[in-house]
Amino acid sequence: MYTQTEIIKDTTGIGSEGELVINVGPQHPATHGVLHLVITLNGETIKKIEPHLGYIHRSIEKMCESLNYRQFIYVTSRMDYLSAHINNQACALCVEKGMQIEVPDRAKVIRVLMAELTRIASHELWLGAMAMDLGAFTPFFYTFRERELITDIMEETCGARLTMNYMTPGGVTFDLHEDFQKKVKQFVIQFKEKVTEFEDLVTNNVIFRNRTEGVGIISPADAISYGCSGPVARASGVVSDLRKIAPYDAYDRVEFEEVLDTRGDSFARYIVRVKEMMQSIRIIEQLIDNIPEGDFQAKTKAVLKLPKGEFYSRVETARGELGVYIVSEGGTTPYRIKFRSPGFSNLSALDHMASGSKIGDLMATMGTLDLVIPDIDR
Amino acid sequence: MTNEAIKEFITSAAPTASFDETGEWLNISVEPGSWKDLAHKLRNAELPFDYLFCLTCVDWKTHLTVVYHLSSSKNRQINIVVKSKLDAAKPEIETVCDIWRTAEFLEREVFELFGVVFLNHPDLRRLILTDDFEGFPLRKDFEDPINMIKL
Secondary structure, three states, rough: OOOOOOOOOOOOOOOOOOOEEEEEEEEOOOOOOOOOEEEEEEEEEEEEEEEOOOOOOOHHHHHOOOOOOOHHHHHHHOHHHHHHHHHHHHHHHHHHHOOOOOOOOOHHHHHHHHHHHHHHHHHHHHHHHHHHHHHOOOHHHHHHOOOOOHHHHHHHOOOOOOOEEEEEEEEEEOOOOOOOHHHHHHHHHHHHHHHHHHHHHHHOOOHHHHHHHHOOOOHHHHHHOOOOHHHHHOOOOOOOHHHHHOOOOOOHOOOOOOOOOOOOOOHHHHHHHHOOOOHHHHHHHHHHOOOOOOOEOOOOOOOOOOOEEEEEEEEEOOOOOOEEEEEEEEOOOOOEEEOOOHHHHHOHHHHHHOOOOOOHHHHHHHHHHHHOHHHHOO | OOHHHHHHHHHHHHOOEEEEEEOOOOOEEEOOHHHHHHHHHHOOOOOOOOOOEEEEEEOOOOOOEEEEEEEEEOOOOOOEEEEEEOOOOEEEEHHHHHHOOOOOHHHHHHHHHHHHHEEEOOOOOOOOOOOOOOOOOOOOOOOOOOOOOOO
């Protein structure tokens, strides 16, 4: 038997007769990161998939144990770098919950606006990359055109395009850029106009539909058992949107629908994400003209101390449920911190989803899981 | 299902369990020996706790605590936290990956980072660390003078 991290060079003697063991990754264009899958094949049929992780494991949980409650937020941008803003939000919410800080209305609305922009940017990158995995190169340029507008807004407001670090316990680090509303409105108009292009290019594309429909099906019961969350769970019809279940920040004052599908295949996961982008636009439209005046940050002490106890906050990132579990001993640094990452649980379902299908369908299944490897490894 | 009803249900399933309601969610402490049986009953209860959304471990120096966060897909508002104290020298607990499939990976992660052995786990191998890695990095007594920077 081979060991965990070894890349198999000699496959003789592994598996029974007629089986072939291949490596996908750690360097593979379709994994979009350093994910290593060891796949056992029988002919072209997948018998088993074993993910091997750790190629980008930085032990962020251990790192956070020596950082104080203002500093540790910045490290979490490097987990799920496509939802960096929402990661920061989860951490800020957890500290606020522990210290019982009341966040000003203005900060709450800004947070939701930025979170929804992040979600759209993340889904757009996913859409482009996923279509590229299946051989369609053009959608990538189309999605990046709109995504660029969001990263520009982020750059002007937060000073960074990907790792925003805009959140702080008690609110946001600084006030909105003066052109923010104008630029977001422009983006909304352009996005609504151009979103039909994705539909024409991808949704109604015969090749795309043939490759995704009926592929990588997961039943609702299995999705729950595997701890799936986010669009992966919702495509199977599992109610899992934390913005609805446990509204945080300003989500209780906006109207939007939880997008559900019942098919549970790769195409359903695609449809859920596309529709989710439209719901995000709906949230942005409701809030962009109603940003309350006032402070963008609550007054907090320079050194934050969480009382002794355990605090858990959860948010809906673009990939699913992110949980932050802080165990505090009353000091300025967490005693133990755990990040429940959505990608980790979604990845654990991959073996179940892809076993029995053809190796060619693997990328359609894996692509729609929307795996971000630093989020899985942490 | 209120906290009281959950407490009653758990007391009937595991009489030694103790409760703590100071936090946001109901905390339940169980003996490692009675956990597997309780897990089965929670999963198959009238309101099934079928969603294990977080499994982790905390090193308290004198002992380790395995923490399970459970919720029900029927009502995601209801969350419970089950904890089990383990001996730091010989941390062992029954696996729950036949009850919640997600536990298979989560337990493998806890196994290599904390050294907790999950009995009867079908595939308890390392997931993240290299095979020649020594020690359990998330334990408090872990020292690595070369790679670890202390602030």
